Amino acid sequence: MTGTGQRFVRHALIPGWDQRSLAGSSVVIVGVGAVGSEVARLLALAGVGRLLLCDPDTVEESNLSRGALYGPADVGRGKAEAAAAALRHRDPATAVTARTADFRHGVGLAELRAADAVLCCLDSVADRIALASRCGLVGAGLLDAGTYPWGGEVRYYPPGGACFACGCSPAERSLTAWHVTCADPPAHAGASGPVSALTAAWQSVTAVRLLFGLPVPAGAVRLDPVSGLSQPVGLRADPACPCHERLDPARITLAGFGPAGTVADLLALVQPGEHALAWQPIVPGDPLAPMTIAAADPRATLAELGIPPGEILPVVRPPDEVRYLELQREAPA
Ligand SMILES: [Zn+2]
Known part of the structure; x- marks a missing residue:
């Protein structure tokens, strides 16, 4: 039964939780693959008011093992559009905008500036640097997540602090950011659905705390299910990093x-x-x-x-x- 006003009643018991604040929040999610689609699902479940989903790719059959929002009928459909449709059906109180485009063409700088949180769920170093640079132009923080075969990492880059590119070598920063779809060979070793969901859940909790203005771990947190540890990893700003130019x-x-x-x-x-x-x-x-x-x-x-x-x-x-x-x-x- 829906519409009884009881949907979020349990949240009200959580210390520090502010449902009205979440309902008034807007979040940009760049990349709606295994991690991004799960983050979108969790933030809509939590009651975030507005989501902007951006991804140029279409749903492949191989995505079905790693994304709870996608079903067999979505194969061939834009990931952002398919995820948005699923969310509108499940969580109608969340307004979802889908952009089937590379983020450089899909999310404007003023949209990054206006968002209460920008989440990076991309899977390439060059794309992460490009998004970090665009966030830097307008002083937007960036909450990034990435996975590897048996673990993941979630990194928060506050406005004016270290950015993703600060931790990259000059050679990595010079990479040309050609978009490569997940369907293009050679396939890189991806992460499984459970690892993607683990990483997405950590990123989502961090996003919710950021939206509430609550403290989050400084730097990165490495999630390692093999050793059973989650470890903070320090991030340092690099004075030589070129991604800190700010529009006046x-x-x-x-x-x-x-x-x-x-x-x-x-x-x-x-x-x-x-x-x-x-x-x-x-x-x-x-x-x-x-x-x-x-x-x-x-x-x-x-x-x-x-x-x-x-x-x-x-x-x-x-x-x-x-x-x-x-x-x-x-x-x-
Ligand atoms: Zn930097």
């Missing part, structure tokens, strides 16, 4: 429209001598395409250029002046 909020102005606006709409806000840029090539999937928005068809929408809602676009005046135009975010679902 005083230089951001509102465009007054979202990605449904056209190239011509945006260029109307640019002064002579200025160049509006995208953070990614303006032909999604073509790394050789320019990043200068004026190179696109003026009738094209910004969405068609792969620019997400809430993106904050740089406007450069050579040699070294830069300001930013912030696109509108979507109205909450």
Whole structure:
């Protein structure tokens, strides 16, 4: 029986729990594979009010052994969309937005800034560095999780502190972030459903504590079911890390429209001598395409250029002046 108002009655008995605060919270989950889909399930169960799920991949048959939100009928469907549909059915009080896109095209910088928590559930070093860098631009913290065959790690990077890239070598930071789907060979050793769920559960508990403003372990926690230990691992900021550039909020102005606006709409806000840029090539999937928005068809929408809602676009005046135009975010679902 539903609708009796008793759904969260047991939560009220937990010290420090604030159901109303969770209902008013919004969480971005980047990557909706084995870990991300389980995190989404747990946060919706907990009563988080709004979830934004972003993943470019489709559900493969091999995902069915590791994600509780996916069923056989979902094979071939976008992971974000399939997970969102399952959550809407199970937890209708949670508003879920699905974006079937790489996060660079699926989640705008202003959306990262506005979220109460940003969760990284990606499976590549290069993608994690790219997301850490985007969070750094707008001063958003990042709660990251990763798995290995018999364990996992959950790492919290508070705003202004160490980021994921601080722990990477210069060679790793120079990796080009080409998206590789789970279906592409060669397959790497993944984690099983139980290990993914263990890691996702730890990440979810940490996320809930962050949403409540309660203390969480500093740095990373390594979960090792083989030895039976969970161990904190210190994280140190690297002064040489290039991912700590922050957009100056005083230089951001509102465009007054979202990605449904056209190239011509945006260029109307640019002064002579200025160049509006995208953070990614303006032909999604073509790394050789320019990043200068004026190179696109003026009738094209910004969405068609792969620019997400809430993106904050740089406007450069050579040699070294830069300001930013912030696109509108979507109205909450
Ligand atoms: Zn860093």
